[in-house]
Amino acid sequence: xxxxxxxxxxxxxxxxxxxxxxxxxxxxxxxxxxxxxxxxxxxxxxxxxxxxxxxxxxxxxxxxxxxxxxxxxxxxxxxxxxxxxxxxxxxxxxxxxxxxxxxxxxxxxxxxxxxxxxxxxxxxxxxxxxxxxxxxxxxxxxxxxxxxxxxxxxxxxxxxxxxxxxxxxxxxxxxxxxxxxxxxxxxxxxxxxxxxxxxxxxxxxxxxxxxxxxxxxxxxxxxxxxxxxxxxxxxxxxxxxxxxxxxxxxxxxxxxxxxxxxxxxxxxxxxxxxxxxxx
Numbered sequence: 001x002x003x004x005x006x007x008x009x010x011x012x013x014x015x016x017x018x019x020x021x022x023x024x025x026x027x028x029x030x031x032x033x034x035x036x037x038x039x040x041x042x043x044x045x046x047x048x049x050x051x052x053x054x055x056x057x058x059x060x061x062x063x064x065x066x067x068x069x070x071x072x073x074x075x076x077x078x079x080x081x082x083x084x085x086x087x088x089x090x091x092x093x094x095x096x097x098x099x100x101x102x103x104x105x106x107x108x109x110x111x112x113x114x115x116x117x118x119x120x121x122x123x124x125x126x127x128x129x130x131x132x133x134x135x136x137x138x139x140x141x142x143x144x145x146x147x148x149x150x151x152x153x154x155x156x157x158x159x160x161x162x163x164x165x166x167x168x169x170x171x172x173x174x175x176x177x178x179x180x181x182x183x184x185x186x187x188x189x190x191x192x193x194x195x196x197x198x199x200x201x202x203x204x205x206x207x208x209x210x211x212x213x214x215x216x217x218x219x220x221x222x223x224x225x226x227x228x229x230x231x232x233x234x235x236x237x238x239x240x241x242x243x244x245x246x247x248x249x250x251x252x253x254x255x256x257x258x259x260x261x262x263x264x265x266x267x268x269x270x271x272x273x274x275x276x277x278x279x
Contacts, residue, residue, distance in 0.1 A: 002046045007213050010080055011041035012274040015243050016267060017076035021092035021099070023263035028093075028101065031240035031253030032146075033073035035177050038211050039236055040077040043142065043173075047220045052082035055109040061139050062128055064113050066121020067146040067175070069255075071103035074111070074144075083110040119152025121145055122172060126162050129170040129231075140224065144173045148180040150191045156201065162231040163202030171223045172203075172233040175210065177240045181254050194235060203233045210236025244269050 002010070018033035043063065051057045065074050072092065078084045084098070091097035098107050104114045113124055125143040132139050149155050162170050176194070178185050185191060198205045204226050208215040216236070223232040240254075241247030244266040250256065258266070 004213055004217070007038075007041050007045050007217065008277060009274075010045040011037045011213065012270060013080050014040055014073065014076040015270055017079050017086070017089060018072050019244075019263060019267050019270070020089050021072050021075065022258065024090055025093045025101070026260065026263075027255070027257040028072050029069045029254070030072070030256055030258070031179070031247060031250070032067075032070050032175070032177065033076065034242045034244060034247065035211070035238035035240045036070060036073050036144075036175055036236075037076070037242070038213055038216050039144075039173060039175070039238075040073055041080075042213070042216045042220050043144075044077045044081040046217060047224065048081075048142070049139065050081070050083075050110075055083055059137060059139050062112050062125075062132075062141045063110075064121045064125050064128075064141065064143045065103045065111065065115045066113075066125075066143055066149060067118065068103040068114065068116025069101075070144070070146070070175075071099070071101065071108075071111075071115075074103060075099050075108070078108075078110045081110075084108070118146065118149045119154040121149075122155050122158040122162075125170055125172070126158050126165070126167065129162070129167040130165060132169060133167070138169075140169050140171055142171050142173060145175070146180075147174060147176045147178065147185050147191060148188075150174070150185075150194065151189045159198070159201045159203065159231075166229040167231045168226070168229050170231040172231065174233060174235045175238055176207075176235055177238045177253075179240060179252070179254050198233050198235070203231050204228050205233055205235070207235040207237070210238035211242050243273060
């Protein structure tokens with residue numbers, strides 16, 4: 001079992017890998033990658049049952065990247081987990097790369113679905129969870145999604161279906177970073193009271209600080225260990241650009257371009273902060 005120190009190291013490397021990939025293209029969904037890194041660190045460093053050398057192992061836990069534009073963060077986690085080699089970082093977003101800018105299952109080992117059409121992942125997750133239960137496969141399905149997907153009617157249809165079928169092998173992870181392509185979620189379509197909404201749909205609900213590793217770790221364990229015959233959702237409040245002060249302070253972080261010298265500056269911030277925690 002991973003210690004908090006191990007998970008802190010993992011989150012640091014996920015952020016660093018993501019920044020290195022972003023530097024290749026000079027732009028990308030870096031704000032989300034930095035904010036979601038702690039959740040991915042716990043997922044891939046602690047919670048998920050998988051075999052790095054056997055991505056299609058039948059009893060693996062399924063991790064669905066519904067928000068396909070978070071692919072840069074997911075690739076970083078797959079590299080950290082040993083599913084992808086680190087030497088592919090420099091191919092990110094390039095022609096014929098296994099690391100396209102939006103996640104595609106046909107290209108990348110460990111990528112279960114081709115996400116990006118928001119609101120689709122949870123639907124697929126319901127079907128997968130039902131199928132696994134019918135086959136008596138003990139694996140869990142984790143659906144990673146953005147708060148923008150709470151705008152989609154398909155998300156709530158899937159939520160109702162999951163509760164109806166009592167899918168206790170389905171765990172939904174929602175990034176509440178409060179930003180969308182068109183502005184803040186409070187301006188586009190506010191989602192509060194989000195805890196009450198999921199509970200009303202029949203889910204076991206937790207809401208935690210997604211950049212607090214002990215809280216994230218506890219929430220993952222509680223979701224998996226819950227004995228209620230219902231699906232589980234963890235709502236994570238995150239800060240876009242987490243770990244890089246000048247990115248944390250940007251008003252709009254959904255898709256960003258960073259000046260060439262700033263990539264190395266961002267990595268230097270991460271390195272210095274991590275060195276401080278390791279002392």
